[in-house]
Amino acid sequence: MGTICSVPQQNKVNEESLFSPSSAARYSKPKHDPNAGVVSTSELVPLIMDSSFQEPLVSLHQLAFTFSFAPSAVIAFDTQQRILFANSSTEKLLGFRQSQLIGKHMKEFVSNQSMVHLRKMSRAMILTQHTDRHLHVLTSEGVHDVFSFKVKSQVISSLTAHESRLAAPPKHTVFLVFLQKLNQDTSTAMLLKDKLLQLSTLPILGASETGIMEIFNEASEQTFGWTAEEAIGTNVKFLMPEKLAKYHDQFITKYLLTGRGRVIDKMRQENAIKKDGTVFPVELKMSYVDVGKGKPLFVGYARDRSSFITKNEQTQRAALADKIFPASIAARVCSGEEVICDYHDHASLLFCDIVGYTALSNKISAHRMVKLLDDIFSGFDTTILDTLNVEKLKTMGDCYMIGSGFPGEFKEHASELVNSAFKMMEVLEEVNQKNPDLPNKLMLRFGISSGPVVCGIVGKRKPLYDTWGATVNIASRMESTGVPGELQISKETYDSLTNPEHKALFHLREGVFVKGAGTINTFITNFTGHLTTATCTAAVKRHG
The missing domain is CATH 3.30.450.20 (PAS domain)
Known part of the structure; x- marks a missing residue:
């Protein structure tokens, strides 16, 4: 050669x-x-x-x-x-x-x-x-x-x-x-040391006694956003918020003089800063080691705590998710799924409203009004959610909304919501009996509709599992155009009822105007025995 x-x-x-x-x-x-x-x-x-x-x-x-x-x-x-x-x-x-x-x-x-x-x-x-x-x-x-x-x-x-x-x-x-x-x-x-550094999923950092970065592995690049080429040779203070960086040199000097340091060989929670300026919590542990030839380094790891949760935290988070979302949805949230959106071609939704709630709130104390509402809704929760195949969606003022047929398929979704309405009436009757001094007896008005719905989670803070689509709108109108003490359902819901006894409870109600859908025929119960053609017409005019 x-x-x-x-x-x-x-x-x-x-x-x-x-x-x-x-x-x-x-x-x-x-x-x-x-x-x-x-x-x-x-x-x-x-x-x-x-x-x-x-x-x-x-x-x-x-x-x-x-x-x-x-x-x-x-x-x-x-x-x-x-x-x-x-x-x-x-x-x-x-x-x-x-x-x-x-x-x-x-x-x-x-x-x-x-x-x-x-x-x-x-x-x-x-x-x-x-x-x-x-x-x-x-x-x-x-x-x-x-x-x-x-x-x-x-x-x-x-x-x-x-x-x-x-x-x-x-x-x-x-x-x-x-x-x-x-x-x-x-x-x-x-070679082994270099491979271990690069294979580590923990951000490994190493700095000289003067604070100059000597080690910055691939996990550090992913965590902080800086490349190794940008980081190595730079003072480590660029990874610290200003409040911490201001005292960093003093910490190093104190340790070199006294052998005592608040971070060395101790696990601490500190804040760090990314390349884009984001401040985030890290779990930090550093050691002072001699890597050979009289050249000591401060070496350790800085794990991003914003994406790291302990087993206890994970259990707490899962328990909280189970209270907020349906079980199958909660599992998807805890697994890290970011966008949850599902389409269901046939499901049912129920809206329930406490009749006269606004008027009653002007006649009793605010504390008693909230306590009364809590008794009613808590009774609904324990009576229907624990025994029937339904999902609670949300409460809005004095309105209580549930659904069935999602997130998992359930063919009896329409009948299950009818059963729910009956049990909710029983809960309200118990509340009325415990509060005989109320100015007027409380009553419920129900509306149910069936059809396709879109379900998903929206929001980062106080996220909500919600539903969208025409079925939601019609179910809401079934309630608002209904009659106190009665259950009004759409024709789609009536056709979805598989129990003949349930169908026998409903009577045809013609010419109900529904905003967004026009004039439609619905089906309504007559539990009170006072529902006549005249009262139906009056109700339609009042809510139309």
Whole structure:
């Protein structure tokens, strides 16, 4: 395998590791006169390893010539992370020929997390002295191996032969990466650590003693909205609300001086801030660990509590959902289903109104009125909801609404609501008997309609399981155009009754005007025995 340029053997660089700054220091640093022309190859190596030296020196051709046979693997790339050259030691270390590397982007050979570190360092344009830094680099065997590395920026006079012939060649910044293979045990441990970090569903964070982010895994990206490239190298205070960030440096200083901290090795509830500015609760636990070579880090996790509930909280939430929604709907809510909307082609709805409620509320105290209403509706709940196949939908003032035939199918939905109306009458009779001093006896008016309905949950706060459609409108009109003490149903409901005894209770009522449906025929009971053609006509006119 040939190098990028032909190098005479006598100009080969001294065979000692360029990876070590101490080795570079063994060269006697030449006196450099900017007007003396190009620096010789033997002089160039120690100058490049000197982080304080940034003066334009050589062309890319000369830089490649210098490192062609260096014992350490050296890769040079430009500001766009495009590989410019790789020496023969790189070929041996990675197993790729130079032709397979040159012109390619570094991200094709470096893992995502390692690429973040590399970009951060290259932008800083400094010689990195941290030999505990690691790159996960792809080898010719198709696997990522772990290497210690240094990165150094270098300003050169030209990238191409054409530029080198110019009187005033343009300046370019290139970056040199010096790679060194770790021993097998260290390499395996580093690969395992990196895999565990990325596989973790917990947001894992790591910061230096100065608060600079060093670890930011994929779960952290999903939780906070920042990419690892944006986060690493930035002070961790960008994840904190201003009130907490203001005192963060004091917390670190206190811990480093005293060994006592309110967060270290303790689980706490704090607020954090996302990239979009959203403040959210997190469960936080941090530890202070030495990751090697005297470079301690604050490492821990910050779990989003807004999407995390304990088993106890889940049980409480399920119990509350069961009280608010039908059982099958509650289960869907607790499972995390966001949009719940169902269509039922045949179901029944019942509206019940307490006749004279508004007038009565002006004659008794507010406390007694609410207590009376609670007794009635609570009686309805325990009498019909626990014994019949019906679902309570809502109460509106003195109106009580239930349905049957949803969310699960039930063929006897119409008869079940008729049975409900009978039981509700019994509850009201008991309430009247317990309150003989009321100015007037309470009565109920019922309306039922059957047909297609749409059911679903609306709202984020105080969500409501509700129904929509023409069937809902007609059921409401059946109640409002009804007669106190009687049950009025639509023709669709009458046709849906499967119990002959129920059908026998209803009489045809013609010419009832229903808003939104026009004039229709309905069916109504005559429990009071006072329902005549005249009273029917009067009721129609009153409510029409």
